[in-house]
Structure formats: C-alpha cells, structure tokens
Amino acid sequence: MPSLSTVEIIERTKRGQGLGAENLHALIQGYLKGEIPDYQISAWLMAVCWRGLSPTDTFSLTQALVESGTRLRLRDRGIVAVDKHSTGGVGDKITLVLVPIVAACGLAVAKMSGRGLGFTGGTLDKLEAIPGLRTALSIDEFIAQVCHTGLVIAGQTADLAPGDGKLYAVRDVTGTIDSLHLIAASVMSKKIAVGASTLLLDIKFGNGAFMSDQESAQALASLMLAIAQRAGMTASAVLTSMEQPLGRAIGNAIEVAEAIDVLKGSGPKDLQYLARQLSAELLHVAGQAPTREAALPLIEQAINSGGALQRLSDLIEAQGGDSRVLHDPSRLPQAAISRVVPAPRTGYVAAINARALGYAAVTLGAGRQKKGDPIDPSAGILLAAKAGDALSAGDPLATIFAADTARAAAVFERVQDAYMLTTDPVPEPSLIEGMLG
Amino acid sequence: MPSLSTVEIIERTKRGQGLGAENLHALIQGYLKGEIPDYQISAWLMAVCWRGLSPTDTFSLTQALVESGTRLRLRDRGIVAVDKHSTGGVGDKITLVLVPIVAACGLAVAKMSGRGLGFTGGTLDKLEAIPGLRTALSIDEFIAQVCHTGLVIAGQTADLAPGDGKLYAVRDVTGTIDSLHLIAASVMSKKIAVGASTLLLDIKFGNGAFMSDQESAQALASLMLAIAQRAGMTASAVLTSMEQPLGRAIGNAIEVAEAIDVLKGSGPKDLQYLARQLSAELLHVAGQAPTREAALPLIEQAINSGGALQRLSDLIEAQGGDSRVLHDPSRLPQAAISRVVPAPRTGYVAAINARALGYAAVTLGAGRQKKGDPIDPSAGILLAAKAGDALSAGDPLATIFAADTARAAAVFERVQDAYMLTTDPVPEPSLIEGMLG
Numbered sequence: 001m002p003s004l005s006t007v008e009i010i011e012r013t014k015r016g017q018g019l020g021a022e023n024l025h026a027l028i029q030g031y032l033k034g035e036i037p038d039y040q041i042s043a044w045l046m047a048v049c050w051r052g053l054s055p056t057d058t059f060s061l062t063q064a065l066v067e068s069g070t071r072l073r074l075r076d077r078g079i080v081a082v083d084k085h086s087t088g089g090v091g092d093k094i095t096l097v098l099v100p101i102v103a104a105c106g107l108a109v110a111k112m113s114g115r116g117l118g119f120t121g122g123t124l125d126k127l128e129a130i131p132g133l134r135t136a137l138s139i140d141e142f143i144a145q146v147c148h149t150g151l152v153i154a155g156q157t158a159d160l161a162p163g164d165g166k167l168y169a170v171r172d173v174t175g176t177i178d179s180l181h182l183i184a185a186s187v188m189s190k191k192i193a194v195g196a197s198t199l200l201l202d203i204k205f206g207n208g209a210f211m212s213d214q215e216s217a218q219a220l221a222s223l224m225l226a227i228a229q230r231a232g233m234t235a236s237a238v239l240t241s242m243e244q245p246l247g248r249a250i251g252n253a254i255e256v257a258e259a260i261d262v263l264k265g266s267g268p269k270d271l272q273y274l275a276r277q278l279s280a281e282l283l284h285v286a287g288q289a290p291t292r293e294a295a296l297p298l299i300e301q302a303i304n305s306g307g308a309l310q311r312l313s314d315l316i317e318a319q320g321g322d323s324r325v326l327h328d329p330s331r332l333p334q335a336a337i338s339r340v341v342p343a344p345r346t347g348y349v350a351a352i353n354a355r356a357l358g359y360a361a362v363t364l365g366a367g368r369q370k371k372g373d374p375i376d377p378s379a380g381i382l383l384a385a386k387a388g389d390a391l392s393a394g395d396p397l398a399t400i401f402a403a404d405t406a407r408a409a410a411v412f413e414r415v416q417d418a419y420m421l422t423t424d425p426v427p428e429p430s431l432i433e434g435m436l437g
Numbered sequence: 438m439p440s441l442s443t444v445e446i447i448e449r450t451k452r453g454q455g456l457g458a459e460n461l462h463a464l465i466q467g468y469l470k471g472e473i474p475d476y477q478i479s480a481w482l483m484a485v486c487w488r489g490l491s492p493t494d495t496f497s498l499t500q501a502l503v504e505s506g507t508r509l510r511l512r513d514r515g516i517v518a519v520d521k522h523s524t525g526g527v528g529d530k531i532t533l534v535l536v537p538i539v540a541a542c543g544l545a546v547a548k549m550s551g552r553g554l555g556f557t558g559g560t561l562d563k564l565e566a567i568p569g570l571r572t573a574l575s576i577d578e579f580i581a582q583v584c585h586t587g588l589v590i591a592g593q594t595a596d597l598a599p600g601d602g603k604l605y606a607v608r609d610v611t612g613t614i615d616s617l618h619l620i621a622a623s624v625m626s627k628k629i630a631v632g633a634s635t636l637l638l639d640i641k642f643g644n645g646a647f648m649s650d651q652e653s654a655q656a657l658a659s660l661m662l663a664i665a666q667r668a669g670m671t672a673s674a675v676l677t678s679m680e681q682p683l684g685r686a687i688g689n690a691i692e693v694a695e696a697i698d699v700l701k702g703s704g705p706k707d708l709q710y711l712a713r714q715l716s717a718e719l720l721h722v723a724g725q726a727p728t729r730e731a732a733l734p735l736i737e738q739a740i741n742s743g744g745a746l747q748r749l750s751d752l753i754e755a756q757g758g759d760s761r762v763l764h765d766p767s768r769l770p771q772a773a774i775s776r777v778v779p780a781p782r783t784g785y786v787a788a789i790n791a792r793a794l795g796y797a798a799v800t801l802g803a804g805r806q807k808k809g810d811p812i813d814p815s816a817g818i819l820l821a822a823k824a825g826d827a828l829s830a831g832d833p834l835a836t837i838f839a840a841d842t843a844r845a846a847a848v849f850e851r852v853q854d855a856y857m858l859t860t861d862p863v864p865e866p867s868l869i870e871g872m873l874g
Contacts, residue, residue: 010612014486039475043611046483049451174480175447 021060065189068163081110083196090208091245096259100311104302119358129377133321184223208242208354239434247271251380333378335401347421458497465501502626505600518547520633527645528682533696537748541739556795566814570758621660645679645791676871684708688817770815772838784858
C-alpha cells in the first residue's frame with residue numbers, strides 16, 4: 001500500500017477499500033501532532049461508520065492508538081495478569097465482585113476502568129464511594145500494586161492511548177460514536193496498552209446497554225476478539241442481556257454494598273449467577289480450570305472461605321480506602337432521604353426499562369449530566385421488584401435514595417413508569433446469550 | 438420538525454431521517470457565522486454522501502445556500518432570461534456556441550460560468566483567451582448587460598451563494614465532492630441566486646466527465662430538475678455521453694476558434710450536432726418553438742444569416758474583448774510550437790481516453806494543477822482523428838500546441854496512448870442519451 005494523502009485515505013475508506021498499517025499510523029500520528037485537522041478526521045470517522053474497516057485495518061488502527069502513548073508492557077516485565085472489560089450496563093457492578101474472586105483463585109488482576117457514561121455507571125465512580133479510596137494511580141503505582149497486592153483497579157492515565165482520547169472527543173460531537181470498528185479499536189487500544197495476558201469481555205446488549213440488539217453485540221465481540229488474537233492476548237467474550245438492571249442496586253454506594261453482599265454469598269440471584277459465570281469463564285481461559293464448570297467450585301470456595309472478601313479488602317487498603325465498609329456498610333455514604341415507589345396496581349413485572357432507571361439515577365446525582373459534574377455517591381435506586389415478580393397494588397417497586405425530597409420527587413414517576421406490569425405471569429429472563437473465544 | 442442540535446442533525450442524516458428547512462437553514466447559517474465548526478460540517482457532509490437527502494431537504498439545503506448571499510432576482514426585476522449549465526466535459530465549448538445562437542433567436546441569456554476543474558476546461562478560461570475580454574463583472578454590470586446587450590457570460594461574484602463556496606472548500610479536502618445531492622444543491626443554489634426563468638442542464642457522463650455512468654447522470658438530472666421546479670424555474674435536462682472529447686479542440690484559444698467555426702456553419706460534426714440540439718431544446722422549453730424539431734430551422738437561420746456570430750461579437754465587445762478574433766483567428770493567442778502525434782499503426786479509432794487527454798492539456802498549461810496557477814491560453818491538443826475514423830500508420834492522431842518542445846514531449850506518449858486502435862471498423866458513438874424536463 002503506497003503512502004496516501006489524507007483525502008485519499010478518506011476516499012478509500014468511503015469506497016470500502018483497505019488502507020494498510022502505515023497509512024493508519026500516519027493518520028493517527030498526523031492527527032495527534034495537529035498536522036491533520038479535525039474536519040478531515042471527522043469525515044474519515046463518518047466514512048468508517050458507513051463502510052467499516054477490514055479486520056487488518058481495525059487491528060492497525062488499534063495499534064496506531066496504542067503507539068500514540070505509553071505502554072505498560074506487563075507481559076514484557078514478566079507479569080502475568082488478567083483483565084476484564086464490560087461494554088457497560090445499568091447496575092453492572094460485576095467488576096467489584098469478579099476481580100476479588102479471581103484474585104482469590106490465584107490470578108493477578110490489572111484493570112483500568114472508566115467513569116459513568118450516559119445512563120450507565122462506571123467502576124471508578126463506584127469504587128470512589130468507599131471513603132478514602134484513590135483510583136488515580138500513576139503507572140508505577142499501578143504496576144507495583146499488581147506485583148505486591150495482586151489486584152488493582154485504577155483510572156486510565158492520560159498518557160495511555162492518548163490518540164483514543166482525542167478521537168473520542170471528536171466522535172462525541174460528530175455523531176460517530178456508534179461504529180463497532182471504532183468502539184473495538186478504542187477499547188482494545190487501552191487493553192493492549194496495559195498488556196494483560198488474558199482478557200474477558202462482557203458484551204452487553206438490550207435496553208440497559210449501549211447496543212440494543214444481540215447481532216451488534218456479537219459483531220463487536222468478534223471484532224474485539226480478532227484484535228486480541230492479533231495482539232497475542234488470550235481472550236474470551238460473553239454476550240449478556242441487559243433487558244433489566246443487573247442486581248437490585250443502581251447508584252454508587254448501594255452498588256458497592258450489593259457487591260459486598262455477593263462476596264459474602266448473599267445478594268440478588270441474577271448478580272450472583274452472572275458474577276460466578278463470568279468469573280468461571282475468566283478462570284477457565286486463564287488456565288486456572290480445565291472447563292468453566294470446573295471453575296465454579298473454586299469460586300464457591302473463594303466466597304465461602306472469605307478469601308474473595310479479603311482480596312477486596314486488600315485492594316481497598318492498597319488504594320487508601322476504608323476497608324471497614326466491608327463489615328459495616330453504614331460507613332458508606334448514606335442518602336439523606338429515601339422514598340418508596342409503590343406498585344400502582346396488582347400484576348406481574350413483565351419488563352423494567354433499565355435505560356429509564358439509569359437516566360433517573362443520573363438525575364438523582366449518581367452520574368453526570370455533563371462532563372465534570374460532581375457525583376452524589378449516596379444517590380440511587382434500589383429495586384424491590386424484578387422481572388417475573390408478582391406484586392399486589394401498593395407493594396414496593398423500588399426505593400429512591402436522594403439528597404432531598406425535591407430530587408426524589410423529580411424521578412418518582414419515571415421510576416414507577418419504568419415498570420411494565422401485566423396480568424399474566426412472565427418467565428424470568430435469561431442472562432447469558434452467547435460465549436465466544 | 439423541532440429545532441435540532443448539530444449532533445442531532447448529523448445523527449438524523451446518518452440514519453436517513455429528514456431534517457426540515459429550519460434545521461438546514463440553521464446549519465448553513467451557523468456554519469457561515471463560524472458557530473458550527475468545520476469538523477461537524479464535514480461529518481455531516483460524509484453522512485449526506487452515505488444516506489443522501491430527501492427531495493424536500495435537498496431543496497431546503499439549496500435554499501439555505503441561496504439565502505446565504507446576494508440574489509439577482511432577475512424575474513422580480515421583470516427580466517426574462519435563460520441560463521444553461523453543463524456538468525463539464527473534455528472539449529465542452531457548447532456554451533460559446535449555444536449562448537449566441539439562442540440570443541440570435543430572441544432569448545436574453547444571463548449566464549454565470551466557472552473555471553477549469555480537474556481534467557475539464559471552464560468557460561471563463563476559454564472566454565479570457567479572447568484578448569481584452571473581462572469576465573469579472575459586478576452584479577450591476579451583469580444585469581445591465583443582460584438588459585442592454587441581451588447576453589452575458591461572467592464569473593460568479595463572491596457574494597453569490599457564499600455558503601456554497603465555503604461548503605465546497607471543505608468538501609474538496611474531505612472526500613465529500615461526489616454526493617449527487619450536494620452537487621445538485623451547489624449548482625442549483627447559484628442558478629436560483631441568478632434567477633433566470635428557464636434553465637437548460639447538460640448532464641454529461643462517461644470517461645471525459647465527472648460522472649462515469651448514465652445512472653448517476655440520470656439521478657443528478659432528476660434531483661436538479663426537482664429543485665428547479667420547486668424554485669419556480671422552467672428547466673430541462675439532456676444527458677450527453679462524453680466517451681470521447683467533444684469536437685476536436687481541447688484548450689482555451691483553440692476551443693474558442695472551434696466555437697467560432699461552428700457559428701459560421703462549419704467545425705466538427707459532433708459539436709455542430711450537439712450545439713444545435715441543445716440550443717433547440719432550450720429554445721423549445723423557453724417557448725420560442727412548439728417542439729425541439731421546430732426550433733432547428735430557427736437555428737439554421739441564426740447561423741446562416743450571421744446573426745449568431747454577431748451576437749457573440751456583441752458579447753465580446755460588451756465585455757471589453759477584441760471581436761476581430763471572429764474573422765481573424767490569428768489574433769487569438771498562438772502557441773510557440775506545435776507537434777503532430779502520428780498513429781503508431783494502421784487501424785480504426787475504437788475509443789479515445791478523454792480524461793487522459795484532459796489531464797494532458799492541463800499538463801500543457803491549458804488548466805491548473807492547483808488553484809491559482811496561471812493558464813497558457815494557447816496550449817492544447819487538436820484532434821485529427823475521432824472515434825470511428827480509419828487511419829494508416831503515420832497518419833496524424835492529434836496536434837499538440839505548447840509553449841516549448843519539452844512540454845510537448847512530456848505529453849506526447851500520453852496523447853498517443855489515449856487512442857485505442859482496433860483492426861475492425863467501429864461505429865460512431867452516439868451523443869444524446871436522454872432528455873428530461
């Protein structure tokens with residue numbers, strides 16, 4: 001492939017023709033150096049939304065983003081660690097459960113997480129609900145914690161794949177967020193820059209996720225796995241349904257409390273089930289168990305022995321947090337007021353609009369309306385009823401936790417309306433829809 | 438349609454959803470005022486390339502471009518004039534023949550033309566080969582000349598649809614030139630801003646035009662006619678094949694000389710034919726003849742009487758040019774050297790690569806490699822053989838006119854290679870492939 005001008009790169013992309021690693025590298029480098037203007041990049045991004053990229057070019061774009069910044073090179077340092085990524089969903093606190101479990105089962109975990117986005121929460125915001133806990137670690141601190149504590153969850157440092165950050169900023173204002181190829185390259189560039197040996201991908205779809213249909217989730221999973229493979233990373237992807245919120249808690253402090261419950265062997269059934277299944281899959285692909293099924297007893301042991309809870313305690317303490325929250329949830333931020341939302345009539349919960357509840361939680365202060373907004377860690381919604389439950393009129397649907405009565409009132413109807421009640425019984429929805437890897 | 442944010446406009450366009458006149462107006466106004474950045478416009482333009490625009494939105498975009506600048510409002514001033522537009526082709530000097538002919542037949546002509554673009558020449562560059570002739574007329578001069586002389590061909594003033602100029606500049610560097618909707622809105626915005634009553638569109642396709650296939654030409658013609666209709670303009674479109682150069686001359690001075698020949702009743706047969714047919718179509722749709730066929734005798738009369746040539750003389754004099762060129766072609770710029778390109782072997786001319794010859798003429802200085810380059814009006818290529826001709830080895834294919842031998846030598850092989858010779862006779866190609874209106 002000859003070296004192309006930027007216009008030629010745009011034209012070829014628009015015609016669905018390949019670009020080659022050198023041209024993609026030059027595009028990203030030129031953009032980061034300010035030699036290629038935003039208006040050419042945004043036209044190119046829209047052409048990628050239109051035509052996609054070949055698998056080779058998707059990998060080359062990912063590599064170009066990786067090479068735009070610092071690499072942790074964990075594998076080159078002899079550190080064998082695992083990583084996990086979720087595409088995000090309402091009530092998704094799996095990371096807080098899975099990381100301590102797999103660490104208790106002998107895996108080192110090196111995970112960089114994100115903040116809440118749109119109607120979904122973010123692991124960093126959740127962790128920061130724990131008093132004192134720091135997520136802004138330097139790269140040296142991050143690596144030291146993997147080596148000495150065996151598990152770490154931190155924010156991405158600015159020098160990690162900065163090309164992705166600059167690209168994301170322009171995608172955000174040019175309607176070019178939803179390209180599967182761009183999403184895959186963005187996520188994987190950060191995973192490759194960290195350099196774990198094994199990666200578990202939780203690709204969520206449905207009303208409470210960014211992708212609404214299973215076909216898109218499947219396509220994204222395939223793209224990400226192909227990139228992982230080319231990068232020499234063992235990876236597995238699980239497609240999970242997000243038709244209703246995961247577990248019962250939506251909001252930072254209450255999600256931490258719920259994750260702690262699961263690490264103690266209690267908590268909502270769906271969250272218990274999915275956290276175990278995903279942990280088992282990661283243990284299996286990382287070589288700790290011959291099959292996913294064979295990993296399940298290891299997980300039971302890690303929970304029943306208190307080993308998993310201890311590993312979360314280790315992480316909290318290593319990052320300066322107050323680990324007493326594990327045994328005294330009242331040390332987590334507590335909302336000033338709570339208000340129960342009752343069922344308006346008798347019936348079965350046919351569906352719960354997860355996205356609407358996610359946005360309602362953001363309105364309460366659990367997330368940000370715009371970048372830089374402060375978070376209220378105590379705010380959120382705790383579901384009393386989930387899909388399939390039978391209710392009588394007046395039974396609680398959910399409890400709203402808020403800083404004041406006005407805020408609680410502002411979302412009351414939206415929470416109530418998020419529940420679709422029917423007269424006929426409905427089956428419990430399934431959670432795991434596919435496994436790839 | 439509610440008023441949308443720029444991102445929402447991009448997103449809706451990307452999904453193929455309508456925008457409405459107000460949103461398109463706000464988009465163009467915001468862009469011209471610098472409130473909407475280039476990178477959002479370029480993403481939107483690529484989304485238009487991808488999904489197109491509805492007929493209503495294409496018209497609204499056109500109107501928004503018209504309203505971005507000055508309007509001549511010819512019809513509101515009681516001036517009934519006709520206009521003609523060609524999408525451009527190699528050797529296309531139809532305007533220089535058609536405008537004097539239809540003026541001689543009683544129509545006022547108010548035409549704004551363009552310069553050479555890519556491998557095609559431009560009417561302004563051709564006219565300026567006539568010593569002294571000015572094409573940079575003010576709007577007042579333009580209107581005065583229509584009223585007093587009855588025909589004018591000038592350059593577009595900067596205050597005519599400036600939104601189109603700004604949009605074109607960003608399209609040029611973002612791979613978003615070739616959208617039929619954007620082309621239609623761009624051309625028609627300038628035609629509507631001038632405001633002639635009747636418009637003839639010559640939509641060219643083939644190797645020597647910007648559109649290679651007839652389907653695209655047909656689609657563009659339909660889009661432009663729909664816009665004309667909504668703007669209250671009578672319009673007709675003719676689809677013409679540009680598989681070989683039109684006539685024999687490619688280059689500014691020699692094209693003027695060839696056009697003069699046709700106005701005198703001689704010149705290449707294909708050019709004579711097409712100039713008459715297009716003139717007849719315009720006379721017909723402008724109401725000067727009940728049918729196209731009925732207009733042909735009027736055209737013969739205009740040519741045979743010398744009336745058409747006189748109208749060209751009037752135009753040249755009104756615009757400060759030396760009308761003696763009409764009877765003494767040696768007053769046109771003459772190239773320093775000429776070189777004949779011979780047929781390498783005996784055969785029939787099966788095809789002539791018009792685009793290659795267009796680019797060769799640009800290399801000789803007949804066009805610009807980049808914006809602002811000077812033009813050599815004397816440079817060009819005069820074809821001795823056209824498609825269907827039988828040749829013996831050594832017979833002339835064409836004559837190169839150049840400023841020096843090095844320049845002539847630089848294109849010699851490209852001119853020779855542009856001729857495809859076969860051993861079997863080939864039929865003459867047809868010129869007019871469709872009529873719409």
